Amino acid sequence: MKKTLLAAALLLPLLTLVSHFAFKPPVATEKGFRSGTFEPPHEAPAFTLDGSGGKKLSLHDYLGKVVIVEFGYTYCEDVCPVTLSHLTAAFKSLGNAASDVQLIYITVDPARDNPERLREHLTAFNPGFLGATGAPEDLQSVLKSYGAVARQVHSRNPALPYAMDHSSSLYLVDRQGRLRGLVPFNTPVDDIVHDLRLLLTATV
Amino acid sequence: MIPGAAPAPARPHRRLAVIVAGLFLTPVLIASLWPVTFDSREELFEIPKGTFARHMAGDHHDLLPSEIDLVVGIHNVLTLKNSDDVPQTFGPTLLMPGQSLRIPFTRASENNFNCTAHANGQLLVLVEDTPTWPWERLSWRLRRLLRSLSPS
Numbered sequence: 001m002k003k004t005l006l007a008a009a010l011l012l013p014l015l016t017l018v019s020h021f022a023f024k025p026p027v028a029t030e031k032g033f034r035s036g037t038f039e040p041p042h043e044a045p046a047f048t049l050d051g052s053g054g055k056k057l058s059l060h061d062y063l064g065k066v067v068i069v070e071f072g073y074t075y076c077e078d079v080c081p082v083t084l085s086h087l088t089a090a091f092k093s094l095g096n097a098a099s100d101v102q103l104i105y106i107t108v109d110p111a112r113d114n115p116e117r118l119r120e121h122l123t124a125f126n127p128g129f130l131g132a133t134g135a136p137e138d139l140q141s142v143l144k145s146y147g148a149v150a151r152q153v154h155s156r157n158p159a160l161p162y163a164m165d166h167s168s169s170l171y172l173v174d175r176q177g178r179l180r181g182l183v184p185f186n187t188p189v190d191d192i193v194h195d196l197r198l199l200l201t202a203t204v
Numbered sequence: 205m206i207p208g209a210a211p212a213p214a215r216p217h218r219r220l221a222v223i224v225a226g227l228f229l230t231p232v233l234i235a236s237l238w239p240v241t242f243d244s245r246e247e248l249f250e251i252p253k254g255t256f257a258r259h260m261a262g263d264h265h266d267l268l269p270s271e272i273d274l275v276v277g278i279h280n281v282l283t284l285k286n287s288d289d290v291p292q293t294f295g296p297t298l299l300m301p302g303q304s305l306r307i308p309f310t311r312a313s314e315n316n317f318n319c320t321a322h323a324n325g326q327l328l329v330l331v332e333d334t335p336t337w338p339w340e341r342l343s344w345r346l347r348r349l350l351r352s353l354s355p356s
Binding site: 015016019020023034035036037038039040042045144145146147148149150151165166167168169171182184185186188191 | 233236237238239293294296297298299300302303304305306307308310311313315316317318319325336337338
């Protein structure tokens with residue numbers, strides 16, 4: 001009995017090490033897009049809203065550019081600041097190529113986000129970022145067409161009357177106006193840059 | 205032992221204890237030492253053809269669980285596919301008929317997606333590192349077992 005226990009005591013650490021080092025988990029790499037990819041790609045849902053630049057803003061106006069569509073609101077305290085910071089860093093990383101990329105930030109809080117407020121808020125991140133707002137029913141229709149959602153919830157910040165719980169993914173539209181990618185919240189900047197570069201150089 | 209005497213028979217309760225311990229330890233050892241593997245890197249969820257018609261007829265069957273568990277490197281791709289004849293909101297997006305959304309996850313992370321299909325409005329995609337030490341594998345398998353037993 002003692003011999004059996006002794007053998008087990010010696011064998012167990014050995015088996016532990018063998019089972020750990022014998023199995024090497026493969027490194028997770030992606031050859032194509034690092035974010036979500038739509039297959040086959042379809043035309044991105046069109047919209048025309050009030051732009052933060054003071055005139056109407058249509059997705060169609062940006063054919064020829066890569067467009068990032070984001071849903072958010074300027075009073076957002078957790079999701080939007082992170083995403084906008086990531087996008088600011090991504091645009092810097094793209095350098096001159098960033099001039100061929102357009103962010104359209106569509107508010108989910110039209111009661112508080114007018115074009116002026118959107119412009120002030122977005123300019124702090126990047127003067128090239130554009131905001132869009134509109135009638136609640138128009139914004140709801142845009143949200144629905146992308147499968148995104150937003151709803152009013154209680155704010156943890158007593159200074160704010162309410163907060164908005166909203167979809168946090170980014171939608172990537174290629175130069176041909178097709179919806180190509182969905183970037184989950186908190187995707188690393190390098191991965192966003194990688195996918196934007198793929199879309200910028202894509203021939204089809 | 206007295207010289208010439210027959211050896212004392214093994215005590216029955218000790219033998220029983222050894223058998224019980226063996227029955228308990230063997231699956232624990234296998235669950236700890238056997239590597240975690242999957243047939244595919246992909247976790248596929250599909251909206252079957254005719255889902256919209258069934259939904260309109262009153263069948264409100266959930267097609268997505270509220271939590272999806274993935275493992276970095278070996279089972280790290282979530283694919284949502286709409287095989288129905290009409291556009292469908294599936295997870296975080298709207299999918300056209302025949303269209304799929306493939307999302308690879310290359311890092312351990314907790315991903316919350318807003319999703320209208322669930323009562324709490326959330327779809328959690330939990331991505332874990334590949335368990336490689338025996339206690340990690342055992343813990344991973346136990347958690348997976350408990351999740352599969354608990355009602356979603």
